[in-house]
Amino acid sequence: MPVPADYLRYPHRSRGMDHDRYEWSILFRRKPVDWPGGARVALLVVPALEWFPLDMTGKPFRAPGGLERPYPDYRYYTSRDYGNRVGVFRVMEVLDDLGIRASVAMNSAVAERHPFLVREVTRRGWEVVAHGVHMDRLHYGGLAVDQERQQVRESVGTLRRLSGQPVTGWLSPARSESDNTLDLVAAEGIEYVCDWVNDDMPYPIRTAHGPIYAMPHSHEIDDRVILLDLHHTEAEFVEQVCDQFDGLYREAGRHGGRIMAITLHPWVIGQPYRVRPLREALSHVMRHAGVWSATGAEILAAFRAQA
Amino acid sequence: MKSDPGLYDYWPYVDRPTLTWPNGARVAFWVAPNIEFYELAPPVNPVWKGVWARPVPDVQAYSHRDYGNRAGVWRMMEAMDRYAVRGSVSLNVALCDHHPEIIEACAARGWEFFSHGIYNTRFTYDMSREQEREIIEDSKRSIKEHTGQDLAGWLAPALTNTEHTMDLLAECGLKYTCDLFHDDQPLPVKVRSGRLISLPYSLEMNDIIVYSYYFGTPRHYRDVLRAQFDQLYAEGARSGTVMCIPLHPFLVGQPHRVEAFAEALEYITSHDGVWVTTGREIADWYYAHHYDAVAAAIAARAGA
Numbered sequence: 001m002p003v004p005a006d007y008l009r010y011p012h013r014s015r016g017m018d019h020d021r022y023e024w025s026i027l028f029r030r031k032p033v034d035w036p037g038g039a040r041v042a043l044l045v046v047p048a049l050e051w052f053p054l055d056m057t058g059k060p061f062r063a064p065g066g067l068e069r070p071y072p073d074y075r076y077y078t079s080r081d082y083g084n085r086v087g088v089f090r091v092m093e094v095l096d097d098l099g100i101r102a103s104v105a106m107n108s109a110v111a112e113r114h115p116f117l118v119r120e121v122t123r124r125g126w127e128v129v130a131h132g133v134h135m136d137r138l139h140y141g142g143l144a145v146d147q148e149r150q151q152v153r154e155s156v157g158t159l160r161r162l163s164g165q166p167v168t169g170w171l172s173p174a175r176s177e178s179d180n181t182l183d184l185v186a187a188e189g190i191e192y193v194c195d196w197v198n199d200d201m202p203y204p205i206r207t208a209h210g211p212i213y214a215m216p217h218s219h220e221i222d223d224r225v226i227l228l229d230l231h232h233t234e235a236e237f238v239e240q241v242c243d244q245f246d247g248l249y250r251e252a253g254r255h256g257g258r259i260m261a262i263t264l265h266p267w268v269i270g271q272p273y274r275v276r277p278l279r280e281a282l283s284h285v286m287r288h289a290g291v292w293s294a295t296g297a298e299i300l301a302a303f304r305a306q307a
Numbered sequence: 308m309k310s311d312p313g314l315y316d317y318w319p320y321v322d323r324p325t326l327t328w329p330n331g332a333r334v335a336f337w338v339a340p341n342i343e344f345y346e347l348a349p350p351v352n353p354v355w356k357g358v359w360a361r362p363v364p365d366v367q368a369y370s371h372r373d374y375g376n377r378a379g380v381w382r383m384m385e386a387m388d389r390y391a392v393r394g395s396v397s398l399n400v401a402l403c404d405h406h407p408e409i410i411e412a413c414a415a416r417g418w419e420f421f422s423h424g425i426y427n428t429r430f431t432y433d434m435s436r437e438q439e440r441e442i443i444e445d446s447k448r449s450i451k452e453h454t455g456q457d458l459a460g461w462l463a464p465a466l467t468n469t470e471h472t473m474d475l476l477a478e479c480g481l482k483y484t485c486d487l488f489h490d491d492q493p494l495p496v497k498v499r500s501g502r503l504i505s506l507p508y509s510l511e512m513n514d515i516i517v518y519s520y521y522f523g524t525p526r527h528y529r530d531v532l533r534a535q536f537d538q539l540y541a542e543g544a545r546s547g548t549v550m551c552i553p554l555h556p557f558l559v560g561q562p563h564r565v566e567a568f569a570e571a572l573e574y575i576t577s578h579d580g581v582w583v584t585t586g587r588e589i590a591d592w593y594y595a596h597h598y599d600a601v602a603a604a605i606a607a608r609a610g611a
Contacts, residue, residue, distance in 0.1 A: 025352070045404060053311070054309055054310055054311060055308035055309060055310045069355070069430050069466070069467075070354045070355050070467070071308055072308075072309070072312060073470055074312060074314075074466075074468050074488075075486070075488065075510070077312060078312075078487045078488040078489040079488045079489075081489045082315075082488060082489050082490065085317065085318060085319060085489055085490060085491055086491055089319060089320045089321050090320075113317065114319075115315070115319050117321055120319075214487035228521075231521050231522050231523075233527055234534070252489045271535075272491065272535045272538035272539050273512075273531050273532075273534035273537075274534075275538055276500075276534060276537070277534075282381075
């Protein structure tokens with residue numbers, strides 16, 4: 001049996017993308033962006049505060065960091081919970097010392113379970129980014145739209161109520177979306193989304209409720225990916241953060257302001273032996289002139305003002 | 308099924324009551340070798356079937372583990388002797404019957420024995436309360452008979468737990484569990500009756516995690532142990548911390564790995580303010596000096 005004839009038809013075979021969410025655009029052929037104060041690089045640090053329920057189903061797939069053993073998996077549950085109890089405070093100390101304000105991607109379940117953490121984030125002037133409900137409530141192709149709308153509303157509504165912030169940024173748990181996710185978050189007033197990893201700068205995305213923006217959020221400069229997936233050492237983590245920064249910093253001299261996004265998980269980087277490497281990496285960034293530590297919403301505002 | 312274990316309250320690692328250790332030490336340092344016996348042909352647990360990756364007999368995996376008892380543990384013991392570090396043995400208690408020479412050698416050094424179940428190939432999944440109580444009581448009897456010690460601590464076999472495990476440990480008079488990884492300090496565990504604390508054991512400092520999950524080199528393991536110590540030692544100036552090195556003799560006791568481990572021990576024990584101790588001693592100290600104050604502080608916070 002050969003493949004059906006349709007298999008050799010290409011209905012989207014034309015210039016640009018094979019969908020209409022965003023335009024094809026080359027990073028190096030855009031109008032240069034100026035950051036406030038003439039900064040070359042905007043530093044966007046995004047720690048994730050996540051909750052992996054003990055009874056998680058892992059459906060339709062297990063989010064990275066999800067529980068692996070039969071119920072009750074105290075081993076992985078408590079190892080992840082460590083980040084919200086202990087690790088996050090080590091990360092906060094490093095960022096405070098270096099004068100860095102973060103944008104915290106927070107499951108709304110974390111905010112409900114730990115109002116103390118919400119206060120620790122907001123009193124620092126850090127931004128709360130909606131990160132879904134929890135790590136077993138995924139958004140994915142095939143999820144009923146009413147169910148997904150309820151998840152978006154629960155996440156955004158809870159985080160707005162508990163943080164007192166407008167909450168205009170969104171990161172899907174496991175960076176997973178359905179075809180409806182962008183429309184649903186835009187309907188709730190979300191202005192930027194961190195799921196798409198195809199650019200180093202913001203770009204507009206079409207939704208049923210008007211345009212929103214994709215915001216760089218690194219899946220490469222990510223503690224969990226580098227240390228746990230790729231099994232690189234802590235020293236190699238530091239090297240890669242520094243190299244990423246150096247590359248962007250150089251590039252900004254010719255192409256205009258850039259964004260350096262760093263993705264952190266306190267249950268990973270907040271382990272005692274990993275805190276000094278984090279400090280080393282971020283110290284390298286912050287000792288340069290022309291670095292603007294900013295939140296996602298601030299970066300978006302500066303970007304939009306010139307768009 | 309519960310979405311939260313219900314074993315502890317949220318307790319952020321800031322503004323806690325200060326923990327003190329004997330002689331003003333900053334870090335309570337303990338080493339927990341897992342001395343294990345893996346069965347060649349274990350029965351299959353209905354919930355979790357995977358003991359061996361290959362059909363029985365899985366010669367390479369079985370003999371790799373067995374290396375620990377024949378060769379590795381003796382080399383590891385020698386390295387610990389050099390720096391006067393006593394072990395707290397996480398023991399598959401059937402090993403008392405299989406390899407009494409190892410038990411005698413550890414006991415002669417004044418090491419502690421806590422239980423890691425009967426065999427690492429017998430998981431607790433689907434055990435009734437009575438069955439799980441039976442393995443705890445078997446552990447108490449076996450360790451008492453072979454070492455004269457009263458069992459104080461528990462690390463579930465292969466880290467398999469049931470919803471009843473913590474209640475049963477407390478009912479059977481045990482003092483501490485190593486199965487919770489939520490904190491760097493000992494903490495009360497909520498149990499139905501009696502008292503139980505979680506003692507910081509560690510996945511991250513565990514040789515099996517570094518070697519077999521992260522695929523680290525021996526020198527990397529040494530560096531990680533030192534870095535962990537440096538941070539906990541620095542934090543220990545504010546309030547006492549605990550550092551545990553969990554080991555597996557079949558890994559750490561390989562000739563190419565044991566000296567890197569010894570170098571880490573040399574580094575850690577060369578510092579002032581390090582209480583080189585055992586699990587039982589940390590638990591006893593904690594119950595005597597901190598348990599009540601911490602439990603009260605957590606309760607006050609939960610009510611606030």
